[in-house]
Amino acid sequence: MKIILSGPPGSGKGTQADLLVTKYNFIHFSTGDVFREEIAKKTPIGITVESYVKDGRLVPDEITLEITKNFLIKNKNQNIIFDGFPRTLPQAQGLDKILLELNDCIDYIIFIDLPDNEIVERLTARRTCPNCGAIYNLNFSPPKIPDICDNCGTRLIQRPDDTEEIIRKRLLVYRNQTLELKTYYENSDRMYVIDGSLGRDRVHQEIIKILGLA
Ligand code: AMP
Numbered sequence: 001m002k003i004i005l006s007g008p009p010g011s012g013k014g015t016q017a018d019l020l021v022t023k024y025n026f027i028h029f030s031t032g033d034v035f036r037e038e039i040a041k042k043t044p045i046g047i048t049v050e051s052y053v054k055d056g057r058l059v060p061d062e063i064t065l066e067i068t069k070n071f072l073i074k075n076k077n078q079n080i081i082f083d084g085f086p087r088t089l090p091q092a093q094g095l096d097k098i099l100l101e102l103n104d105c106i107d108y109i110i111f112i113d114l115p116d117n118e119i120v121e122r123l124t125a126r127r128t129c130p131n132c133g134a135i136y137n138l139n140f141s142p143p144k145i146p147d148i149c150d151n152c153g154t155r156l157i158q159r160p161d162d163t164e165e166i167i168r169k170r171l172l173v174y175r176n177q178t179l180e181l182k183t184y185y186e187n188s189d190r191m192y193v194i195d196g197s198l199g200r201d202r203v204h205q206e207i208i209k210i211l212g213l214a
Pocket of ligand 1: 058083086087
């Protein structure tokens with residue numbers, strides 16, 4: 001099964017993907033996570049994409065599609081959750097083309113919606129573990145010991161692009177470049193929209209209902 005989790009930054013895509021990976025047999029493919037890893041390792045791709053990620057701009061489609069194609073070739077026939085990809089029309093069309101070549105297709109596209117004021121509130125309180133990728137929110141789901149990851153004991157960080165100024169930029173990018181994907185997918189009977197303000201557990205329940213896993 002192949003699922004796209006889409007929606008504005010901070011809508012809970014990563015958290016929902018993690019829940020599905022923990023409970024069911026999915027591989028989580030987050031282009032944001034891939035870029036952050038490449039940046040941390042200072043690879044040629046990391047050096048190229050660093051300024052885009054830091055400024056909240058989208059990495060060029062060719063680079064994003066290339067890492068996706070390599071990932072899909074390596075993980076043929078796996079259950080995959082795409083988180084934060086595709087983010088542009090050319091990426092969505094490129095993904096369809098790659099999957100067609102691999103004799104595969106997207107089964108479900110799920111948009112998690114959230115109003116802007118809630119996004120800013122959530123993202124400025126978000127902390128992540130640089131080691132295991134766990135995601136916390138200081139207001140709703142804080143770590144047991146302040147600033148320390150419950151899973152692996154690593155000190156939590158605030159993502160450099162989770163400042164209010166960059167969040168506002170990312171929201172603009174979402175409205176201008178990603179939202180049109182709703183129109184691209186809306187004609188298929190595979191697209192669903194969920195209200196992200198329902199909170200983590202209810203959104204998870206909605207997703208597993210859609211996927212027929214409830
Ligand atoms: P995320 O972790 O999904 O919030 O992504 C963090 C940043 O990585 C974004 O603001 C972009 O700079 C970059 N990025 C992640 N996914 C994509 C994508 N599909 N296309 C272009 N840039 C991306």
